[in-house]
Amino acid sequence: MNPFPGHTDPLRATLALVPLVVAALAAIAWAGRRAGGRRLAPRLLVGEGAALVLLVAAGLGHGSLGITGAAPALAAGLFGLLGVHVFAQLVALRPLLREGLREELHAGSGSAPLRAAGVDRPSVLFFALPLVVYCALLPWAAQNRQPDGDEPYYLLLAHSIAYDFDVDLANNYAAADWRRFMDRELTPQPGDPRGPDGQIYSRHNALLPAVLALPYRLGGRIGVLVALSACAAALAWVGLRLALRTVPDRPGGALLAYGVLAFAPPLLLYSHQVWVEVPAALAVAVAFERMLAARSGAVATSRPSYWLPFALAVVLLPFLKMRFALIAVPLVALAWWRGGRSRRTLAVLAACLVAALGVVLVINQIRFGNPLKIHAWQELDLAAFSPASYAEGLFGLFWDAAFGLFFFAPIWLLVVPAAGLAARTGGRCRTLAAEIALVALPYLVVTAPRTEWYGGWSPPFRYGVVLLPLLAAALAPLLAERRRPGARVVLVILGLATAVLALVWAAIPAWTYDFADGRTRLLDALSTSLGADAARFFPSYVRPRLASWIWPPVSALLAGLPWWLPARGRRQSAPGPWSNRPFARRSTRSGVGASAAGGATLLLLGLAALPVASHHLATRVVELEDPWVVHQGGHLHPEAWTVARSNYKSGWVIRPFEEVRVPVVPGGDRVTLTLDFEIGRNNPDPLALEVAAGDRVLTRWTPAREIPDHLVLGPFDWPAEEGGKGPVPLVLRAVGPPHEGRQNGFLLDRVELRWR
Amino acid sequence: MPRSYLLDTRSGPLPFHQIQRPRLGLVLRLAPPLAGLAALAALGAGQIDRAASAETVYLAFAAGIVLLAAGAVARRTKVPVLGTSAVVALAWIVPAGPARGALVETAAAATLALAAVERARATGAARAVRLPAGKAGELGGPRGAVAALLRPVPALGLALGFQALVRADELLAPPSIAWALIVYVLLPVAGALVVLALSKLEGPLPAALAAAAALVVGPGFRPATVTALAALVGVVVLLGDRAAVESALAAFLDRLSTPGGPGEAPNEGAAGTAGGTLAPKVFLLVKVGAAAVLLAPAVWSPRAALVSALAGAALALHRRPWAAPACAVAAAAAAGVTILMGAARPLSVALPLAAVVPAAVPAMVWPARRRIGLAATALVLAFAAAAMVQVEGALAPAAALAALAVASDPDEGPVPTARAAAALQSTWAALLLAGTALAGSYPWLRAVPLETVLHRLGVATGWPGALVLAAITLAVTLAAGALVQDKARGGARAVSLRSAATAGALAALCLLFHVPRSAAALIDEAQPLVLEDTASSWAEPLGAAADGGSLEASAGATVGNVVIDSALGNAADLAPGTPVATLALRGVDLPERTWTLRVGTETGEWAADRSVRAGAAGPPVPTPWRSWMPEEGRFFGHTYRAVLDVGRPAGAADDDGGPLRADRIELRLRPDLPAGVVLTVFRLEIRP
Numbered sequence A: 001m002n003p004f005p006g007h008t009d010p011l012r013a014t015l016a017l018v019p020l021v022v023a024a025l026a027a028i029a030w031a032g033r034r035a036g037g038r039r040l041a042p043r044l045l046v047g048e049g050a051a052l053v054l055l056v057a058a059g060l061g062h063g064s065l066g067i068t069g070a071a072p073a074l075a076a077g078l079f080g081l082l083g084v085h086v087f088a089q090l091v092a093l094r095p096l097l098r099e100g101l102r103e104e105l106h107a108g109s110g111s112a113p114l115r116a117a118g119v120d121r122p123s124v125l126f127f128a129l130p131l132v133v134y135c136a137l138l139p140w141a142a143q144n145r146q147p148d149g150d151e152p153y154y155l156l157l158a159h160s161i162a163y164d165f166d167v168d169l170a171n172n173y174a175a176a177d178w179r180r181f182m183d184r185e186l187t188p189q190p191g192d193p194r195g196p197d198g199q200i201y202s203r204h205n206a207l208l209p210a211v212l213a214l215p216y217r218l219g220g221r222i223g224v225l226v227a228l229s230a231c232a233a234a235l236a237w238v239g240l241r242l243a244l245r246t247v248p249d250r251p252g253g254a255l256l257a258y259g260v261l262a263f264a265p266p267l268l269l270y271s272h273q274v275w276v277e278v279p280a281a282l283a284v285a286v287a288f289e290r291m292l293a294a295r296s297g298a299v300a301t302s303r304p305s306y307w308l309p310f311a312l313a314v315v316l317l318p319f320l321k322m323r324f325a326l327i328a329v330p331l332v333a334l335a336w337w338r339g340g341r342s343r344r345t346l347a348v349l350a351a352c353l354v355a356a357l358g359v360v361l362v363i364n365q366i367r368f369g370n371p372l373k374i375h376a377w378q379e380l381d382l383a384a385f386s387p388a389s390y391a392e393g394l395f396g397l398f399w400d401a402a403f404g405l406f407f408f409a410p411i412w413l414l415v416v417p418a419a420g421l422a423a424r425t426g427g428r429c430r431t432l433a434a435e436i437a438l439v440a441l442p443y444l445v446v447t448a449p450r451t452e453w454y455g456g457w458s459p460p461f462r463y464g465v466v467l468l469p470l471l472a473a474a475l476a477p478l479l480a481e482r483r484r485p486g487a488r489v490v491l492v493i494l495g496l497a498t499a500v501l502a503l504v505w506a507a508i509p510a511w512t513y514d515f516a517d518g519r520t521r522l523l524d525a526l527s528t529s530l531g532a533d534a535a536r537f538f539p540s541y542v543r544p545r546l547a548s549w550i551w552p553p554v555s556a557l558l559a560g561l562p563w564w565l566p567a568r569g570r571r572q573s574a575p576g577p578w579s580n581r582p583f584a585r586r587s588t589r590s591g592v593g594a595s596a597a598g599g600a601t602l603l604l605l606g607l608a609a610l611p612v613a614s615h616h617l618a619t620r621v622v623e624l625e626d627p628w629v630v631h632q633g634g635h636l637h638p639e640a641w642t643v644a645r646s647n648y649k650s651g652w653v654i655r656p657f658e659e660v661r662v663p664v665v666p667g668g669d670r671v672t673l674t675l676d677f678e679i680g681r682n683n684p685d686p687l688a689l690e691v692a693a694g695d696r697v698l699t700r701w702t703p704a705r706e707i708p709d710h711l712v713l714g715p716f717d718w719p720a721e722e723g724g725k726g727p728v729p730l731v732l733r734a735v736g737p738p739h740e741g742r743q744n745g746f747l748l749d750r751v752e753l754r755w756r
Numbered sequence B: 001m002p003r004s005y006l007l008d009t010r011s012g013p014l015p016f017h018q019i020q021r022p023r024l025g026l027v028l029r030l031a032p033p034l035a036g037l038a039a040l041a042a043l044g045a046g047q048i049d050r051a052a053s054a055e056t057v058y059l060a061f062a063a064g065i066v067l068l069a070a071g072a073v074a075r076r077t078k079v080p081v082l083g084t085s086a087v088v089a090l091a092w093i094v095p096a097g098p099a100r101g102a103l104v105e106t107a108a109a110a111t112l113a114l115a116a117v118e119r120a121r122a123t124g125a126a127r128a129v130r131l132p133a134g135k136a137g138e139l140g141g142p143r144g145a146v147a148a149l150l151r152p153v154p155a156l157g158l159a160l161g162f163q164a165l166v167r168a169d170e171l172l173a174p175p176s177i178a179w180a181l182i183v184y185v186l187l188p189v190a191g192a193l194v195v196l197a198l199s200k201l202e203g204p205l206p207a208a209l210a211a212a213a214a215l216v217v218g219p220g221f222r223p224a225t226v227t228a229l230a231a232l233v234g235v236v237v238l239l240g241d242r243a244a245v246e247s248a249l250a251a252f253l254d255r256l257s258t259p260g261g262p263g264e265a266p267n268e269g270a271a272g273t274a275g276g277t278l279a280p281k282v283f284l285l286v287k288v289g290a291a292a293v294l295l296a297p298a299v300w301s302p303r304a305a306l307v308s309a310l311a312g313a314a315l316a317l318h319r320r321p322w323a324a325p326a327c328a329v330a331a332a333a334a335a336g337v338t339i340l341m342g343a344a345r346p347l348s349v350a351l352p353l354a355a356v357v358p359a360a361v362p363a364m365v366w367p368a369r370r371r372i373g374l375a376a377t378a379l380v381l382a383f384a385a386a387a388m389v390q391v392e393g394a395l396a397p398a399a400a401l402a403a404l405a406v407a408s409d410p411d412e413g414p415v416p417t418a419r420a421a422a423a424l425q426s427t428w429a430a431l432l433l434a435g436t437a438l439a440g441s442y443p444w445l446r447a448v449p450l451e452t453v454l455h456r457l458g459v460a461t462g463w464p465g466a467l468v469l470a471a472i473t474l475a476v477t478l479a480a481g482a483l484v485q486d487k488a489r490g491g492a493r494a495v496s497l498r499s500a501a502t503a504g505a506l507a508a509l510c511l512l513f514h515v516p517r518s519a520a521a522l523i524d525e526a527q528p529l530v531l532e533d534t535a536s537s538w539a540e541p542l543g544a545a546a547d548g549g550s551l552e553a554s555a556g557a558t559v560g561n562v563v564i565d566s567a568l569g570n571a572a573d574l575a576p577g578t579p580v581a582t583l584a585l586r587g588v589d590l591p592e593r594t595w596t597l598r599v600g601t602e603t604g605e606w607a608a609d610r611s612v613r614a615g616a617a618g619p620p621v622p623t624p625w626r627s628w629m630p631e632e633g634r635f636f637g638h639t640y641r642a643v644l645d646v647g648r649p650a651g652a653a654d655d656d657g658g659p660l661r662a663d664r665i666e667l668r669l670r671p672d673l674p675a676g677v678v679l680t681v682f683r684l685e686i687r688p
Helices: A012-034 A042-061 A068-093 A095-107 A111-116 A125-144 A151-164 A170-174 A207-246 A251-263 A277-296 A304-320 A322-338 A343-368 A387-399 A410-425 A427-447 A462-479 A485-507 A521-530 A546-563 A581-616 B007-011 B016-046 B050-073 B078-093 B098-130 B133-139 B142-149 B152-166 B177-202 B204-217 B223-239 B242-256 B280-300 B302-316 B323-342 B347-354 B356-360 B372-388 B396-406 B416-440 B449-456 B463-487 B491-514 B608-613
Strands: A621-623 A630-632 A635-637 A651-654 A659-663 A670-680 A688-693 A696-701 A710-717 A729-735 A745-755 B521-523 B529-531 B537-541 B561-569 B579-587 B592-598 B626-628 B637-645 B661-669 B678-687
Touching: A012 A042, A012 A068, A012 A125, A042 A068, A042 B098, A042 B491, A068 A095, A068 A125, A068 A251, A068 A485, A068 B098, A095 A251, A125 A207, A125 A251, A125 A485, A151 A170, A151 A207, A207 A251, A207 A277, A207 A304, A207 A462, A251 A410, A251 A462, A277 A304, A277 A322, A277 A427, A277 A462, A304 A322, A304 A343, A322 A343, A322 A427, A322 A462, A387 A427, A387 A462, A387 A546, A410 A427, A410 A462, A410 A485, A410 A546, A427 A462, A485 A546, A485 A581, A485 B078, A521 A581, A521 B016, A521 B078, A581 B016, A581 B078, A651 A659, A651 A670, A651 A729, A670 A688, A688 A710, A696 A710, A729 A745, B016 B050, B016 B078, B050 B078, B050 B098, B050 B152, B078 B098, B098 B142, B098 B152, B098 B416, B098 B626, B142 B152, B142 B204, B152 B177, B152 B416, B177 B204, B177 B223, B177 B242, B204 B223, B204 B356, B204 B396, B204 B416, B223 B242, B223 B280, B223 B302, B223 B396, B242 B280, B280 B302, B302 B323, B302 B372, B302 B396, B323 B372, B347 B356, B347 B372, B356 B372, B356 B396, B356 B449, B356 B463, B372 B396, B396 B416, B416 B449, B416 B463, B416 B491, B463 B491, B529 B537, B529 B661, B561 B579, B561 B592, B608 B637, B661 B678
Parallel strands: none
Antiparallel strands: A621 A745, A630 A659, A635 A651, A651 A745, A659 A729, A670 A710, A670 A745, A688 A696, A688 A729, B521 B678, B529 B678, B537 B661, B561 B637, B561 B678, B579 B592, B579 B661, B626 B637
């Protein structure tokens, strides 16, 4: 009997991998115990086993059990179970960091004890655990998500290198080699260079595809994804090393920071995607960690174990992507500054970097006729951008509900109080923050004002992924101070939200791509279900709104303030990490439950408030293409998935006999409407816009010769209810005679409602 | 008479701050479920799709009660927090429909189960540490864990939560508030109190096993279930040893006067008790009450009252050698008289129905020492109840008695085989309780969930399945007992664990191997097929159809079964057995063969529940396969599943002996149906 569901079943590959994942996790648990880690509680394992059996049984028979549409939820259940096990395993592995530190405390400070503590080289289990998790996610992601954005081009390039030993893709496009890893037809990207003999090259750098050629040859797309998962796991491992460098005496904080980096989005999702960001982040992490090691005296700058990894990482960055040079340069400067300011070091490192940059620029000039490929030198002119562009890009990179880090994985909001902690405490913490800022700021300053700050055709925070290990390192000192009631509440709220969202993103990978229309799929689904605008309460920097400027300060305050509240019993638990541990644990245990309950209750009450607020707070701004607006005819403009879509005003086109109905929450008895729109004239027929409150026509506006950018209509009396059918909708209707062929129409962008 | 359990008096009073903590803890544990309920209700109130809104509001009630119950049962906030978060996330994110209902209800049930496990493990372990070494094995293991659950707050929580799950269908638009209060509050509360009392008389593990068996066959707390358990207590109070009964009741009343937190000690001397005895007047009142409890059901169903009373008498007098045979004879005589006078059920129905008891309590094949008579009486009572009583939960007294025959008295010492049997029964009972709760909940809403659970585990219905279960139990019990006897000391606990683990592993294997694999569907619920006057047939070639779950281009497909999930519209007036559609399979090199879908057997009216709730008889329908929420929100819509065993056509000369291969499937609505009748096929699946 075939133990697995049919070939077309979305859970087939995931279920087939379950025995291997279980075996790998068992091996990690066994190895961890042998290395000095704690034993996993038997009752936890029994519970996990029972849950696994139920989930696998439901997965095997979901089509026959009447839960056909539940495959993503079952996958999320399996991933959630994996998350529970990983959390427990991380706690069990903590002694691997702590035991060494105990020795260090007894022996005094110095590089040797640090090495013993595992700071220099944490256990390989901290590499194996994320690798197993990434590989466990891989079958589901690979089966339910086609390569997207730049991914197929990297894969095709890898294919060409692996099989043709060249980077000419003309023959690969002609032979449809993309069929080996995707179903959708792949055509060259705009801006791809052409050779004199019809060659087609990719505009993407060849370093990553060259590295991936061997895995591709061995295992095709899955081979590539496994290789990149290993790369992401290596990044997590180096991230732990980096976190331990920042808080060598607080392994708990470092371990939590490692957990956030390795097992929360974005790395969790980028781990099985083909982007240069993860390898680049690995290079940045390696270079930064070596720099910190040199600063702390753990390694001499003259030793190959210092300069070889550092130089290699720095040199690889521009080869991966030109923009990463903006990180490589300050890294070299910082390494020189922190590494004894030796001129020889500076000369060697700078020479390496300049040589790498030169090679890249020359190759680009030869192939593209432009050293910056498809970019221009003007993009580096920082004065050419308005302050609003900087603000939108910088805030958007972190706070945007569709593309920002904090909505993708709310736990990362902790970087805000982490920055506050650095500013407050000073010393080593502030130095670290300054170093991170020095490395990250040039890159952010150049990236943020770009119109494509959100990363384009990719999951959120693409341009920021390269900075993730630095952000994780910044989190470590803050997480070491987590034993405060307020801090725990914040951690529970952010942690629960992150866990739920991570499972959603992992189970439905397509929901991470918001580029289609610049909106947020999750909020769109909610708004559509409610028939009300729930998205207005969340920030968007593609379409800035009031919430875009309220969220950053308020969320920063709410996330940061609890860390500054006085901690009960802190005086007893603060002085040292080990001496008073039993007392500290006893004093905080009762608070854990209360904090968890309080945090979860607050989060759930906030969630409960969302539908209520959506239906009861007055409608003031309506984006007319939003899905909660009822469209009777017409179409979206520009089309979804239009390249560089943020450059266009989104709107909804209506032609005669078509209308939009807006479920309005009235904020008064009279309303004045301000309508942003455009007119499309395709024939000489008359055209008018009719505005109605339900069935009652308020006005009919006929365009004159001069067409304004926006139209102010009213004030009108607004009825409270429509014959007992609930709130009255605002209706915008195009009026004109019927016409064969191309019709006239209105492109309706947004309407503002001022109530009195 | 067994020695009474006075668990808390042994552990001694705890410091004041530890007694007070659980009260705040209960508030903290209930806060996340309450907030989750608010989140679900707010979503339901805000949704514009009426069916989705009705379903969300229903789930807010159905899952909310279970989450609150889990909050009461749990010992710490972790389980309620995580469970509530999971339930709310699923309800908010998964699109409305039966799949969402299934996920939400499963998550809620899992939260309740986790809370129970956490409470049992944590408190049981704590007890084991506090007790003297000699008593640790007795109270710190499974018994201690069960005792931790049999405290007022957790027991009430479990009862309320289980009732909300297993009787989920009646939560939607109950006839009246009073009725809802009786079904969802009064019955479970009364049931929980009776089980608490029984635990004082018989010990926590026997009481828990008896309650589990009664609830599984009930299903849930029904009048017959509660009265059956109450009768056990009542007869023991009336006929049992006075000193032991007094001591147990004193402990019970003390327990009721203290909250059910983890570390509470009883208030010695509270509730009119002094030193484990009752005042004579109080004891007299208790006896009068017990007699009333015993006689009251006679007003409603004398036969049910008789069966319950016989079960109680068998339990109360089981140490006397003549008692069990006498009760068995009395039950058999009553059943015989009833049959002669016109039994409630014919023998052909009653006999297989009685097999439910050994299927629910397979460990009765290896009863505890001096309780063999109880097991035999339980079997006779099961048959008598099946023949005599036609109310829901009629078999509860027999099932409870059978479970009481399994669990051994604590003063009989750790007999390895008895422990093994009890451990097996504990695991089996937990599995059945969980399965029953799930099968009874939305969207499955099974009226007889035990049957569904046994079917899913691959256990055949009737006596064959019961006998197989008994054989497996016997084998595992003997093997576990033999292994431990070899190892001498310290093996009593090991045998329990090993037996439970074996039972769990066996059940897991059965579940994994018996669950039907998802095969390729020709019609999927995402695009259901609607057959009506204007489009009365549908056909599909099977050249590239399902074969072993895969799509293979071949000459025809192997067809073993055809699974059709369907429902009729506007068919309430059709007579039972009316043919509504014909399924035709054209075999490769074989003539066309047909099967008929009939009203009341293979399919039925989707809105049958509407007329049932309105008090009418309702159209004939088979057991609903799955339910969903229509826009009206006052009743459930149903889908019905027909599994047509196509197999090899009778008389067909298949030289190779292989299964039927077909190259075309067709579904045709009958032309002689009244106008307006619609057949909707939600899923059509071909299994090889």
